[in-house]
Amino acid sequence: MKKIMALTVAAIMMLSLAACGSPEEVQPEEQVDYEIAMVTEAGLIMNGGYSEVAWDTISSFGEKRGVSHKYYKAAEASEDAYRQVIDNAVDGGAKLVVADGYLFSQVVYEKQKEYPDVKFVVIDAAPMDEESGEVKVAKNTVEVTFASEQAGYLAGYAAVKEGMSNLGYLGDSKVPLAMDYGYGFLQGADKAAGELGRSVNVAYHYSNSKEDSEAVRSIAKQWYEGGTEVIFACGNKVELPVIEVAEMTNKKVIGYETDKSRMSDTVVTSAVKEIGTALEGVLDQYEDDKFPGGTTIEYTIENNGVRLEMDNAKLENFSKSDYNDIVKKMKNGDISIKKYDSGDIASLGLSHVKVTEQ
Incomplete structure (x- = not known):
């Protein structure tokens, strides 16, 4: 490894x-x-x-x-x-x-x-x-x-449906993007745990400016040795250190933003944003003198802007059929996911997930 x-x-x-x-x-x-x-x-x-x-x-x-x-x-x-x-x-x-x-x-x-x-x-x-x-x-x-919260939701849901009960979330820093990923991850895990009738534990931490790669490795090592089965690593600062520890401890990682399967065999899936598709669309409009200035273009599960990587996933129990079912519910509006501005973690109303913040 x-x-x-x-x-x-x-x-x-x-x-x-x-x-x-x-x-x-x-x-x-x-x-x-x-x-x-x-x-x-x-x-x-x-x-x-x-x-x-x-x-x-x-x-x-x-x-x-x-x-x-x-x-x-x-x-x-x-x-x-x-x-x-x-x-x-x-x-x-x-x-x-x-x-x-x-x-x-x-x-x-x-x-x-x-x-x-x-x-x-x-x-x-x-x-x-x-x-x-x-x-x-x-x-x-x-x-x-x-919609980072939707991508995070899919990651948390899949991890629990895969059979994991001890999860970790490690964000680069406490900024809206990382918080949306984390909040979505917790809600997805809670949904899956409720469907399975089980309880799930999540170790939860945002890195800070004083924490270097060695500090991140130390946190990951402590979590993995304490029973954490998978860590959702969200951020350039935390991703490689977490993967390094996962390789040494034979544990698992969930990547973020792009398909990270090529980085390590420990990456079981990734919460993906279709950044290339989104940017190419804006570039095309620019070159055609139709630049949509003054606007915000949001990519969500509804317009296929976020997804969970399934083609290169190393998941044994969470199938593509399971994935399609949860995506369908999200697209139909059957699932509501709270973002970072909803309040603290307690505001998420989790019923089946116990969060230990560090």
């Missing part, structure tokens, strides 16, 4: 290095202006997550449509660095800037006003002023959101 992880990390690093040169490889050396820019945080681009999916989508679109494109990665994890990469992208000729994730919420809130002639796409986040809490989607901006 350790060998599998080592190869996985090496492959990711190689892909990341290759990606850094990819815009120059597909465009002339004298290319100066890049029309579509992706701005991203200071981590790996080709990380198996939505950064990779977003860049692959932009690259494919650019090559197909003949549109120049490039990504700009922040030098560090700070809002000043995120402001700088957007400035760099605009200076580099960007007419459309795709901002990769909630870390750009504050910065896009500011920059959409500073650059009214530049179009912005914010993935899975809202342009929001941190101080006032005001959300402003300007006429040159599109907000693309996903």
Whole structure:
């Protein structure tokens, strides 16, 4: 298992290095202006997550449509660095800037006003002023959101239906996206436990800024050794450390956002968001002069924007038929799922799940 992880990390690093040169490889050396820019945080681009999916989508679109494109990665994890990469992208000729994730919420809130002639796409986040809490989607901006709570619900439901009674949820940080995943996970587990007439335990934790990879590994190790059968790892900061511990302890992991089955044999399924489909739709509208500025486009189970990975799943008892049945109920409106703004965990009204927050 350790060998599998080592190869996985090496492959990711190689892909990341290759990606850094990819815009120059597909465009002339004298290319100066890049029309579509992706701005991203200071981590790996080709990380198996939505950064990779977003860049692959932009690259494919650019090559197909003949549109120049490039990504700009922040030098560090700070809002000043995120402001700088957007400035760099605009200076580099960007007419459309795709901002990769909630870390750009504050910065896009500011920059959409500073650059009214530049179009912005914010993935899975809202342009929001941190101080006032005001959300402003300007006429040159599109907000693309996903129903994380629905994806999390499917993950929790499947884990319990699979036969697991001791679950773990580990989120990157206590932000709306992670909370929606976690709240949905708890509600899905509660629904399945009720149907099976059993009780389920869930260890629950949001990582904080002081916790590095070693701290995350320590939490995962404690949980797994304490009887946790599977951990739903939500976030780039927590996913790899959890997988590393799962490989050493022969336990299981649920991935998030994209299909993570290639990362490790320990990943039994993933709560997926169709980021590529969503972004390609906006790019098509942009190129056809129909950019839907000033709007929020929400992808949910109803429009097939979120799902549980089943084709590459390692589930023995939860079948595709079971999955289709629960999806049908969700699409029909028979199931109501609360989001992060419903209150604390007690507000979820769980009947069959005992949550231990850490």
